[in-house]
Amino acid sequence: MAKLPIALQLFTLRNETKEDFLGTLKKVKELGYDGVEFAGFGGYEASELKSFLNDLDLKPFSSHVGLELLEDNAEEIIAYHKELGVETIVIPYLVPERRTAKEDYLKLAESLNLYGEKVKEAGMQLCYHNHDFEFEKYDGEYALDLIFSNTNPEFVQVELDTYWAEFAGISAVDYAAKYKGRLPLAHIKDLVTSPEKTFAEVGEGVLDIKAIAAAVEEAGAKRFIVEQDVCQRPALESVEISIRNFKEILGR
Structure with a gap:
């Protein structure tokens, strides 16, 4: 298995970044992560944050940006990410009122094509990130497949959240294979089933993390x-437990 970089989605540390954004980034680097996926920027200018990350040698691989934010201010958001050096902008979630019918997902696909082209023109990539609700079927097709079958792969690619696929009863291994060549990013998460079905540190749950990592690679x-x-x-x-366990699973 190749030595792919390991990043942390900073939503996990949302309380910590709220208290001390830059200090939290330092801790992420100290724990051994290669980079981060942002979920907001703590109010910092792109140039300031870029300089800080360069000094840390922590890579700004990707960033979650709500669709509504892009709709309101796409040019400024894209310019900020380009200046920071982000490779991939990810649409992380679809609010309930925008996913009530098949037509909603087709409208989403139109929007993703539109913004994906703009992001591509700026030298970056747009991805869509799933939860479990996209595995509801419409006319026999998963909503997530509706999104990707109605978008241009050049403009819209896949960030597979392997936890939410498995939570929905879908094999993350099989689903990753379905989008081979269109899947630049994957969320590695674990799941426990007792006392309830919920999140766990990587390697502390029931998912076959080694097989999932191999499949997305x-x-x-x-x-x-x-x-x-x-x-x-x-x-x-x-997050310390997760990276320690994940590196052990990967044989690093």
């Missing part, structure tokens, strides 16, 4: 992104 992923939406422990402790 085979599909062409360039980055592994660790995330834990909800932590039962202090979040910094959880």
Whole structure:
């Protein structure tokens, strides 16, 4: 298995970044992560944050940006990400009122094509990130497949959240293979089933992380992104456990 970089989705540390954005980035680097996937920028200018990341040698691989934010101010958002050096902008979520019918997903596909072309023109890539609700079927087709079958692969690619696929009862291994060549990023997360079905540190749950990592790499992923939406422990402790276990699983 190639040594793909491991990033952390900073949503996991949302409370920590709210208190001390730059200090939290330092801790992420100290724990051994190669880069980050942003979920906001703490109010910092792109040039200031870029300089800080360069000094840390922490890479700004990707960034989650709400679709509504792009609709309101695409030019400024794209320019900020380009200046920071982000490779991939990711649409992370579709609000409930925008996913009530098949037509909603077709409208989403139109928007993704539009913004994906703008992002591509700026030298970056747009991706769409799934949860479990995109595995609802419309006319026999998963909503997530509707999105990708109605978007241009050049403009819109896949950030597969392997946890949410498995949560929905879908094999992340099989689904990654379906989008081989169109899947540059994958969220690596784990799941426990008792006392309830919920999030766990990588390697602490029931998912076959080694097989999932191999599958997304085979599909062409360039980055592994660790995330834990909800932590039962202090979040910094959880992300430390995750990278330690994940590196052991990968044989690093």
